[in-house]
Amino acid sequence: MRLLPPALIAATLVALPLVGCKKPAGDPRGRPVVLALSSDPDHLNEYLDDAIPTADVLYRVMLHLMEEQPDYAAGPPVFKPQLASSWTYSADSLQITFHLRDDIYWSDGAKTSAYDVAFSHDAAIDPAVGWSGSDTKRFITAVVPVDSFTVRYSYSRAYPYQLMDANDGLVLPAHYWSKVPRDAWSADTTFDARPICNGSYRVEQWARGQQIILTRNERAPADLQPAIGRAVFRIIPDGVNRLNQLRSGEVDAVEGVPFKDVPTLKADDKLTIVSFPYFGTESIAWNNESPIFRDVRVRQAMALAIDRQQLIDAALSGFGIPAVAPMPKGIWTYDSSLVAERNRVDTVRAGQLLDQAGWRQGPDGGLRRKDGKPLEFMLTTSSTSTDRIQATEMMQQMLRRIGASAKPEPVELQTLRAKLRSGDFSAAVIGLRNATQPTLAPAFSAANIGAQNYSRYRGTDVARLDSLAASERNLARARPAFLDLQRRIMADEPMTFLYQRLRVNGYNHELQNVQMNSLSFCWNLNRWSWTE
């Protein structure tokens, strides 16, 4: 057998790079924008896959009834027309009638109609479909098309988030999905291969695990037409590679920049770096049923020993804001006065509380003891988050100052979740994602022990008070109700809230009109454009 001469191999290696290029320069459809995604969608149907990366793609190619605006600080979000051009409430507010645009076409030529809206609601609540957000529809009793472009939602009660609950979940093309049995939706591959879209973009190509190419939806009305004709979502699971490709210009936008890399990226004049509070709170869940932490004074003492700002400065490189209550900054039920009131370090008071609880320090200092047993426990956390592990180790030192021994115990994420669910832990450092619709019941209602009430808290009638606050339509009365409930819960210190992370994203400085927010890093992608 003759082997390839080395010269031929060398020539091939030199020639290979010429066949491809970073971006298709001279693309007749214009310069595409390339966005990095950490994972690939499983389906292009929100009711089967509502992961965040999926929503990032799907919300560009399919429409909601309305466009949710990312402003939650003053009250429930404002909605702007999208598929619905307007909406009206009935006198008792138990019905909302949506008037749809009549110029929205699916990419196969059919018109998007009220029947699509009613069909999508029906699918959203069907257990055979199994949408994780199905319970957001629990107060909607009926969705009825009045005519082709008018649809009426009926509710069992009036509350501030009626619009949000109606808007959750995309509108699907009924003429396609009605032909597929609901329990067979997940096995359907035709739609994923040729999705029917009605948004600013349509899916041109989806190479699983590789990329999703969106191209301008020519059928979209002028006001929905995107400024950039093509958007490519590249699936890049490795965080280091995502950043490398942002810096080299392979991709134009990346979300979730590690804090340690921010100074380097900020120094790069080809990039723009933005940050905003993430709707998630880091906290310590004290197991309220454990022998040590069933005493509220012990939980309060621990909270007083923790210096939140020190954690933020060291573990998050400063990219965080102190958190002391379940509601995060950016939500209208957040109260900054709580931070001033509760964000303090007072080891003397902490020591007094522990003394009162019977945990006494010997004459030599050191570990406190009660009935001969030392004040020591495991501080369990997920091994996947390096900054959370660092924060846990710092808290070990902080708690040591008041005579408590907290041993960091990093475990695999699923193992941590199993421990939290079963109550097989003493204290756990966890991250909680906050809903944009304020509610305290999931994390603190006794009915949710074994589910999302990780601290196994049984105090205060959370479920009832939360329901009362959530159903109050007058926000001037609802806000104090939520604040009061937060104060009641925090007085029991079932969890100690630590900080809220900032989300740091980066994008090519040649892009303009970019608005990245807690909803999505490509929230207004159809309005992005390239500078001349």
Next chain:
Amino acid sequence: MLPYLLRRLLGAVPLLIAVLTLTFIALRLVPGDPLDRLADNPRATPAMIQRERLRLGLDRPLPVQYLRFLKAYATGDLGTSFSGRRPVAQMIAEALPVTLLIGGLALIVELSVGIALGLLGALNRGRPLDTALGVGTLAVHAMPSFWLALMLILLLAIRLPLFPPSHLHAIGAENWSAGRRLLDLGWHLILPVAVLGLGSAAATARLVRTSLLEQLGQDYLRTARAKGLSERQAVVRHGLRNALLPVVTLIGLSVPAVVSGAVIVETIFSLPGMGRLAVTALFARDYPVVLATTAVAGATVVLGNLLADIGYALVDPRIRLTGRR
């Protein structure tokens, strides 16, 4: 040979059932629940999670779940992914070709480079070239693949943009001709295949060198030289063939790795292969996908051993595949 092969393949069936049964039990013993993924979803209520548990059949007793799983596998149904909610067979069908392509090319690199370097080392025993090869192969073998991958990307894709840093194709390749796409694919595979292949090639080179050195002192090589064969002819035609027996064992062991994928390389280079599929499923406690990837891995272990046995017979005609003692 055919009856032997059939017997071996039939014998693999109970082995595979045992592997799957153990995996099924182990998955239930490790902490975690497939529905824990919904715990982070603020919209998923406990009632919804319970409905999902019923829909997936996770409320049934374990023996019932096991029997349903066995029955489904007997009919060729690999089930539906719990987290991805897609047919598992489809997910495997998408991931396997990528892994086979990368793993197969890496195996070719491993063998060709490894055998060539091993041969060079043995023929230059004690000389500076042998020493350099020994140090070089040891250094490459000792490098963690993630580090090597990131360094190659940094140097050859970012600083000196000769190769693409990830993916199978460049942006825009979907509009290119088949030939150009093929070249583009080759260009994209150079770095991941190099990372996977070179580390193993270093180990193969050391194995071949040692094995060949043992053969060089054998009588049959002296006879071959005495018959008038040149040193090169004697070593390549006779010595190398015998020295390759341990390499055949290595190939048998490498086949399962080729099919199971290399999670680190796949993740770093954004390649949607079996390794990433299996590890992601394991972290999500996606039982159907973990079981299916285990089944594929188990089957390739059997296949790898079978191929190794066939390889022995091809390399050494004294070995017969009768299956009888």
